[in-house]
Amino acid sequence: MNNIVIVGAGEAGGRAAIALRDGGYTGRLALIGEEVHAPYERPPLSKAAIVEPDEPRPTTISGGDRLGELDIERMTDVAVAAIERAERTLALSDGRRLGYDALILATGARARSLNLPGGEHALTLRSFEDAQRLRERIRAAERVIVIGGGLIGLELAAAARTLRREVTVLEADTRLLRRSTPEILASAVEARHVREGVEIAKGVRIERIDPRGRGFVVHSSLGSREADLVVGGIGALPRTELAVAAGLAVENGILVDAQLRTSDPDILAVGDCANFPHPLYPGRRMRLEAWRHAFASGAHAAQTLLGGDDAYAALPWFWSDQYDLTLQIVGLVEAGEAIVARELGDGATLLFHLDRDGRLVAAAGLGTIERIGKEIKLAERLIGRRASQSAAALADPGVNLKRLL
Amino acid sequence: MAEWIDACAKDDIDAEDVMRFDHGGKTYAIYRSPDGEFFATDGLCTHEKIHLAGGLVMDDIIECPKHNGRFNYKTGVAKGAPVCVNLATYPVRVQGDRVLIEI
Ligand SMILES: Cc1cc2nc3c(=O)[nH]c(=O)nc-3n(C[C@H](O)[C@H](O)[C@H](O)COP(=O)(O)OP(=O)(O)OC[C@H]3O[C@@H](n4cnc5c(N)ncnc54)[C@H](O)[C@@H]3O)c2cc1C
Ligand code: FES
Numbered sequence: 001m002n003n004i005v006i007v008g009a010g011e012a013g014g015r016a017a018i019a020l021r022d023g024g025y026t027g028r029l030a031l032i033g034e035e036v037h038a039p040y041e042r043p044p045l046s047k048a049a050i051v052e053p054d055e056p057r058p059t060t061i062s063g064g065d066r067l068g069e070l071d072i073e074r075m076t077d078v079a080v081a082a083i084e085r086a087e088r089t090l091a092l093s094d095g096r097r098l099g100y101d102a103l104i105l106a107t108g109a110r111a112r113s114l115n116l117p118g119g120e121h122a123l124t125l126r127s128f129e130d131a132q133r134l135r136e137r138i139r140a141a142e143r144v145i146v147i148g149g150g151l152i153g154l155e156l157a158a159a160a161r162t163l164r165r166e167v168t169v170l171e172a173d174t175r176l177l178r179r180s181t182p183e184i185l186a187s188a189v190e191a192r193h194v195r196e197g198v199e200i201a202k203g204v205r206i207e208r209i210d211p212r213g214r215g216f217v218v219h220s221s222l223g224s225r226e227a228d229l230v231v232g233g234i235g236a237l238p239r240t241e242l243a244v245a246a247g248l249a250v251e252n253g254i255l256v257d258a259q260l261r262t263s264d265p266d267i268l269a270v271g272d273c274a275n276f277p278h279p280l281y282p283g284r285r286m287r288l289e290a291w292r293h294a295f296a297s298g299a300h301a302a303q304t305l306l307g308g309d310d311a312y313a314a315l316p317w318f319w320s321d322q323y324d325l326t327l328q329i330v331g332l333v334e335a336g337e338a339i340v341a342r343e344l345g346d347g348a349t350l351l352f353h354l355d356r357d358g359r360l361v362a363a364a365g366l367g368t369i370e371r372i373g374k375e376i377k378l379a380e381r382l383i384g385r386r387a388s389q390s391a392a393a394l395a396d397p398g399v400n401l402k403r404l405l
Numbered sequence: 406m407a408e409w410i411d412a413c414a415k416d417d418i419d420a421e422d423v424m425r426f427d428h429g430g431k432t433y434a435i436y437r438s439p440d441g442e443f444f445a446t447d448g449l450c451t452h453e454k455i456h457l458a459g460g461l462v463m464d465d466i467i468e469c470p471k472h473n474g475r476f477n478y479k480t481g482v483a484k485g486a487p488v489c490v491n492l493a494t495y496p497v498r499v500q501g502d503r504v505l506i507e508i
Contacts, residue, residue, distance in 0.1 A: 015486070041487070048453075062452075062474075062486035291472070295486055319472065326471070370459040373470020377461040402421075 002027035004305060005090060005100040007080045007242065009033025011041065011291060012271025013106030014061050015298030021070040023306045029072050030098065032090075034079035037128060039064050043291055045131035046152050047321050050138060050159035058128045083246040085264060102266050104301050105243060105254060109236035109272040109289055114147060118209030121216050122147055122232030125156065134231065141165055141228035145218050147206060149176035151320045153233025154189065158322035161196050168199040168227070170206060170220060179235070180318070182333055182351055184341070185366045192325060236289055238273045251275060253287035258311035259304040260297060268304060270297040279311050280386070281332050281361070290318035315380060326369045330380045331362030340391045344371045352379065358388035381405055409498065409505045412445070416502065423467060423478070425458035428508065433495065434458050435504060436467065436478045443497045444478050445506040451483065451490035 004020060006013045009031050017031045033039070040058035049056035067074065079093040083103065090098045111124035123134055134156070138144060144160045146153045149171035160167045169176075177186040190200055205221040215228040238253040249255040249263040253275030260268045260276065271294040275287040296314035303310065320327040336353025344350055348367020355361045363379030365372035378401035382389060385405065393399045412426045418437040425448055426433045432448030434457045450457055450469040459470040467478045474488030481492040496507040 062489040065489075291487075317473075369455060369470045373459040374461045377468055377470070377473070 001101045001305065003099060003101040004028070004104070005030045005032065005098060005102075006104045006106055007032055007090070008106035008108055008239075008271070008273075009035065009039045009074070009076070010106060010108050010271065011039060011061050011294035012108070012298035013104065014039030014064055014067065015295050016104050016106060016270060016301050017072050018063050018066060018070065019299040019302035020305065021072070023302050025302070025306060027101075029070075030075065031067070031072050032075045032078060032080055032092070032098075034077065034093070035127065036077045038067060038074075038076075040128060041291070042126070043319075045128065046125055046155040047159065049128075049131040050135050050156065051162050056128075056131065056135065080242060083242055083267070085246055085267075088266065100266075102305055103268070104298075104305075105262070105267060105269040105273060106271050106294075106298060107239040107242065107273045108294075109238050111152075111232070112235045112237050114206070114209075114232045114234060116206060116208055118211070118216075119232070121209045121211060122230045124232045125152055126236070137229045138163060138165060143215075143227045144168070144229045144231060145170060145216075145225060145227040146231045146233055147218070148233035148235070149173070149190075149200065149202070150233055150235060151177065151180055151318075153231065154193065154322055155320060156231055156233060157193060157198050158196070161193070161198050162323070167197075168201065168225065169193070170204040170218070170222070171200070171202045172204060172206070174203050176200070176202070181327065181329065182339065182353070182364050184339070184351060185327065185349065185364055188347075188349070188366055189322065189325070189327065192323060196323060236272070238275075238287060240273060243269070243273075252285075255285075259309065260301045260312055261304065268301045270294070270301045276312060278316075278332075279313050280315070280383070281335050284332070284335070286316065286332070288316055288318075290316065292317045315383060317380065324368055325366060326372060327364070327366050328372060328376045329362065329364040330376060331360070331383045333362045333364060335361040338391075340394045342375070342395050342397055344375060344397060346371055348372050350375050350379065352389070352391075352394045354389065354391070358391075359386055360389050360394075375401060378402055378405070407507050409507050412504050412506050414502050415443075415499065415504055418443075418504075421462050421464075423458050423460065423462050425456055426506070431508075432456065433506065433508070434467070434478070435497070435506065436462060438462075438479070439464060443499060443504050445495040445497050446476070446478050446481055446492040450474055450488065451492060452488045457492075 082091040207219040254269035348371035350365040353362035421439040436444040455471040475484040481494040
């Protein structure tokens with residue numbers, strides 16, 4: 001193999017490029033991204049980029065400054081328009097064509113837009129430019145309505161509230177954070193927002209958004225609410241259009257095997273756009289929108305292309321920051337059947353999720369980073385051990401989790 | 406001028422653990438390795454300035470509590486994303502049951 005092309009220059013694509021060179025690959029390597037920036041970290045976009053007083057700049061991914069030294073053809077501000085598999089050729093948006101021996105799809109996800117009249121008035125967040133715009137608009141606003149009580153909606157609500165804006169979160173579901181977070185912790189997150197003065201309404205059906213003056217009116221089952229700014233945080237959709245058009249198997253993401261190969265063995269998929277199996281959770285497939293997965297699957301695809309046969313096995317893990325609270329979840333909460341809570345003091349909680357056999361399959365922590373950081377790392381290692389754990393020991397904060405390893 | 410500062414008692418830190426130490430407007434992390442040796446580094450992660458003392462020590466590695474950036478606390482070398490900038494380290498001396506660092 002002498003000609004590898006990576007489509008999408010985010011965390012996963014950038015990481016794959018660095019890992020290929022670090023792994024000894026010396027052939028041609030191209031990294032194509034439609035954004036103008038070097039691969040950058042998205043997590044700060046809903047946090048520091050909004051609240052910090054200094055104008056934000058994109059944070060290049062770790063090691064990203066080395067991309068220039070690694071003999072990588074970097075094409076920015078150009079998109080891949082089509083994959084012609086029979087010729088192993090890519091068609092680019094500027095008319096260029098580019099051959100490949102192996103392809104890594106790292107196209108990420110896009111923010112879902114609100115599919116209702118006036119939905120285009122709700123600003124969404126995915127890119128650095130989106131964050132810059134939101135930063136300006138939040139700062140110029142008095143009243144902000146956030147549609148969607150998921151992670152990004154709540155992080156933006158916290159950011160806007162930290163900047164002392166009046167903030168309302170409208171959630172369609174009867175609870176917040178259903179997709180990502182166990183109910184006990186989601187309620188605690190909600191309580192914190194309410195204490196900070198955010199208004200949270202659940203079970204709300206949005207009907208339409210009308211412009212009025214320099215602001216908007218959001219019509220919903222709650223009635224009509226005015227705001228200077230409407231933010232949409234209703235999730236993300238994997239960017240699978242290239243894969244679909246090329247006839248690859250796609251179902252909630254681009255389907256890959258344990259080595260991250262798609263239904264075409266010359267094409268791999270990584271990061272937010274990929275749907276993969278996990279050896280710790282047999283019989284399931286997952287698609288994750290989380291920084292660690294982007295990083296680890298990018299690196300793993302490089303190993304596969306360099307001849308590795310290992311199954312991709314990085315544990316799912318994400319964090320979210322709201323006010324001084326950190327939420328961290330490791331493992332797969334849905335795989336658990338019982339929950340054991342460990343109280344860590346100062347209101348911090350760690351939930352252990354155990355499967356039918358008493359094995360730890362996930363842990364979820366909420367509190368300050370000082371309280372939960374170390375504990376969740378130990379929980380992660382316990383998950384990796386796959387041993388059954390005593391619920392009493394897990395629940396007792398006096399028992400050092402390190403001893404259970 | 407570098408000087409030796411009394412940071413803590415030996416018993417303040419368990420083996421294979423870390424403690425925060427603030428001095429002169431700066432913050433440090435003091436480590437005790439699994440075999441009982443002491444080490445000191447800057448207290449804040451080079452990624453987003455989080456206190457490393459809330460992290461996990463395993464063998465020679467401190468893992469940052471925030472995004473799992475890893476450093477070798479004996480050498481300060483960054484060991485994996487998202488961290489790529491090394492940590493400053495400081496000489497440590499044990500005197501009786503006290504741990505001193507040179508800063
Ligand atoms: C606002 C925000 C906050 C987040 N916060 C957290 C957090 O706190 N914790 C956490 O764990 N995770 C967080 N995440 C998730 C994490 O950032 C993502 O999982 C990660 O960025 C995914 O990396 P990726 O490389 O798969 O996709 P992306 O980062 O989306 O990169 C894909 C790139 O491919 C480009 N591209 C797509 N199609 C084409 C094409 N046809 N041609 C050329 N280029 C193309 C895109 O423009 C993009 O630059 C957050 C995400 C967002 C958006
Ligand atoms: S703050 Fe330490 S890894 Fe990000």
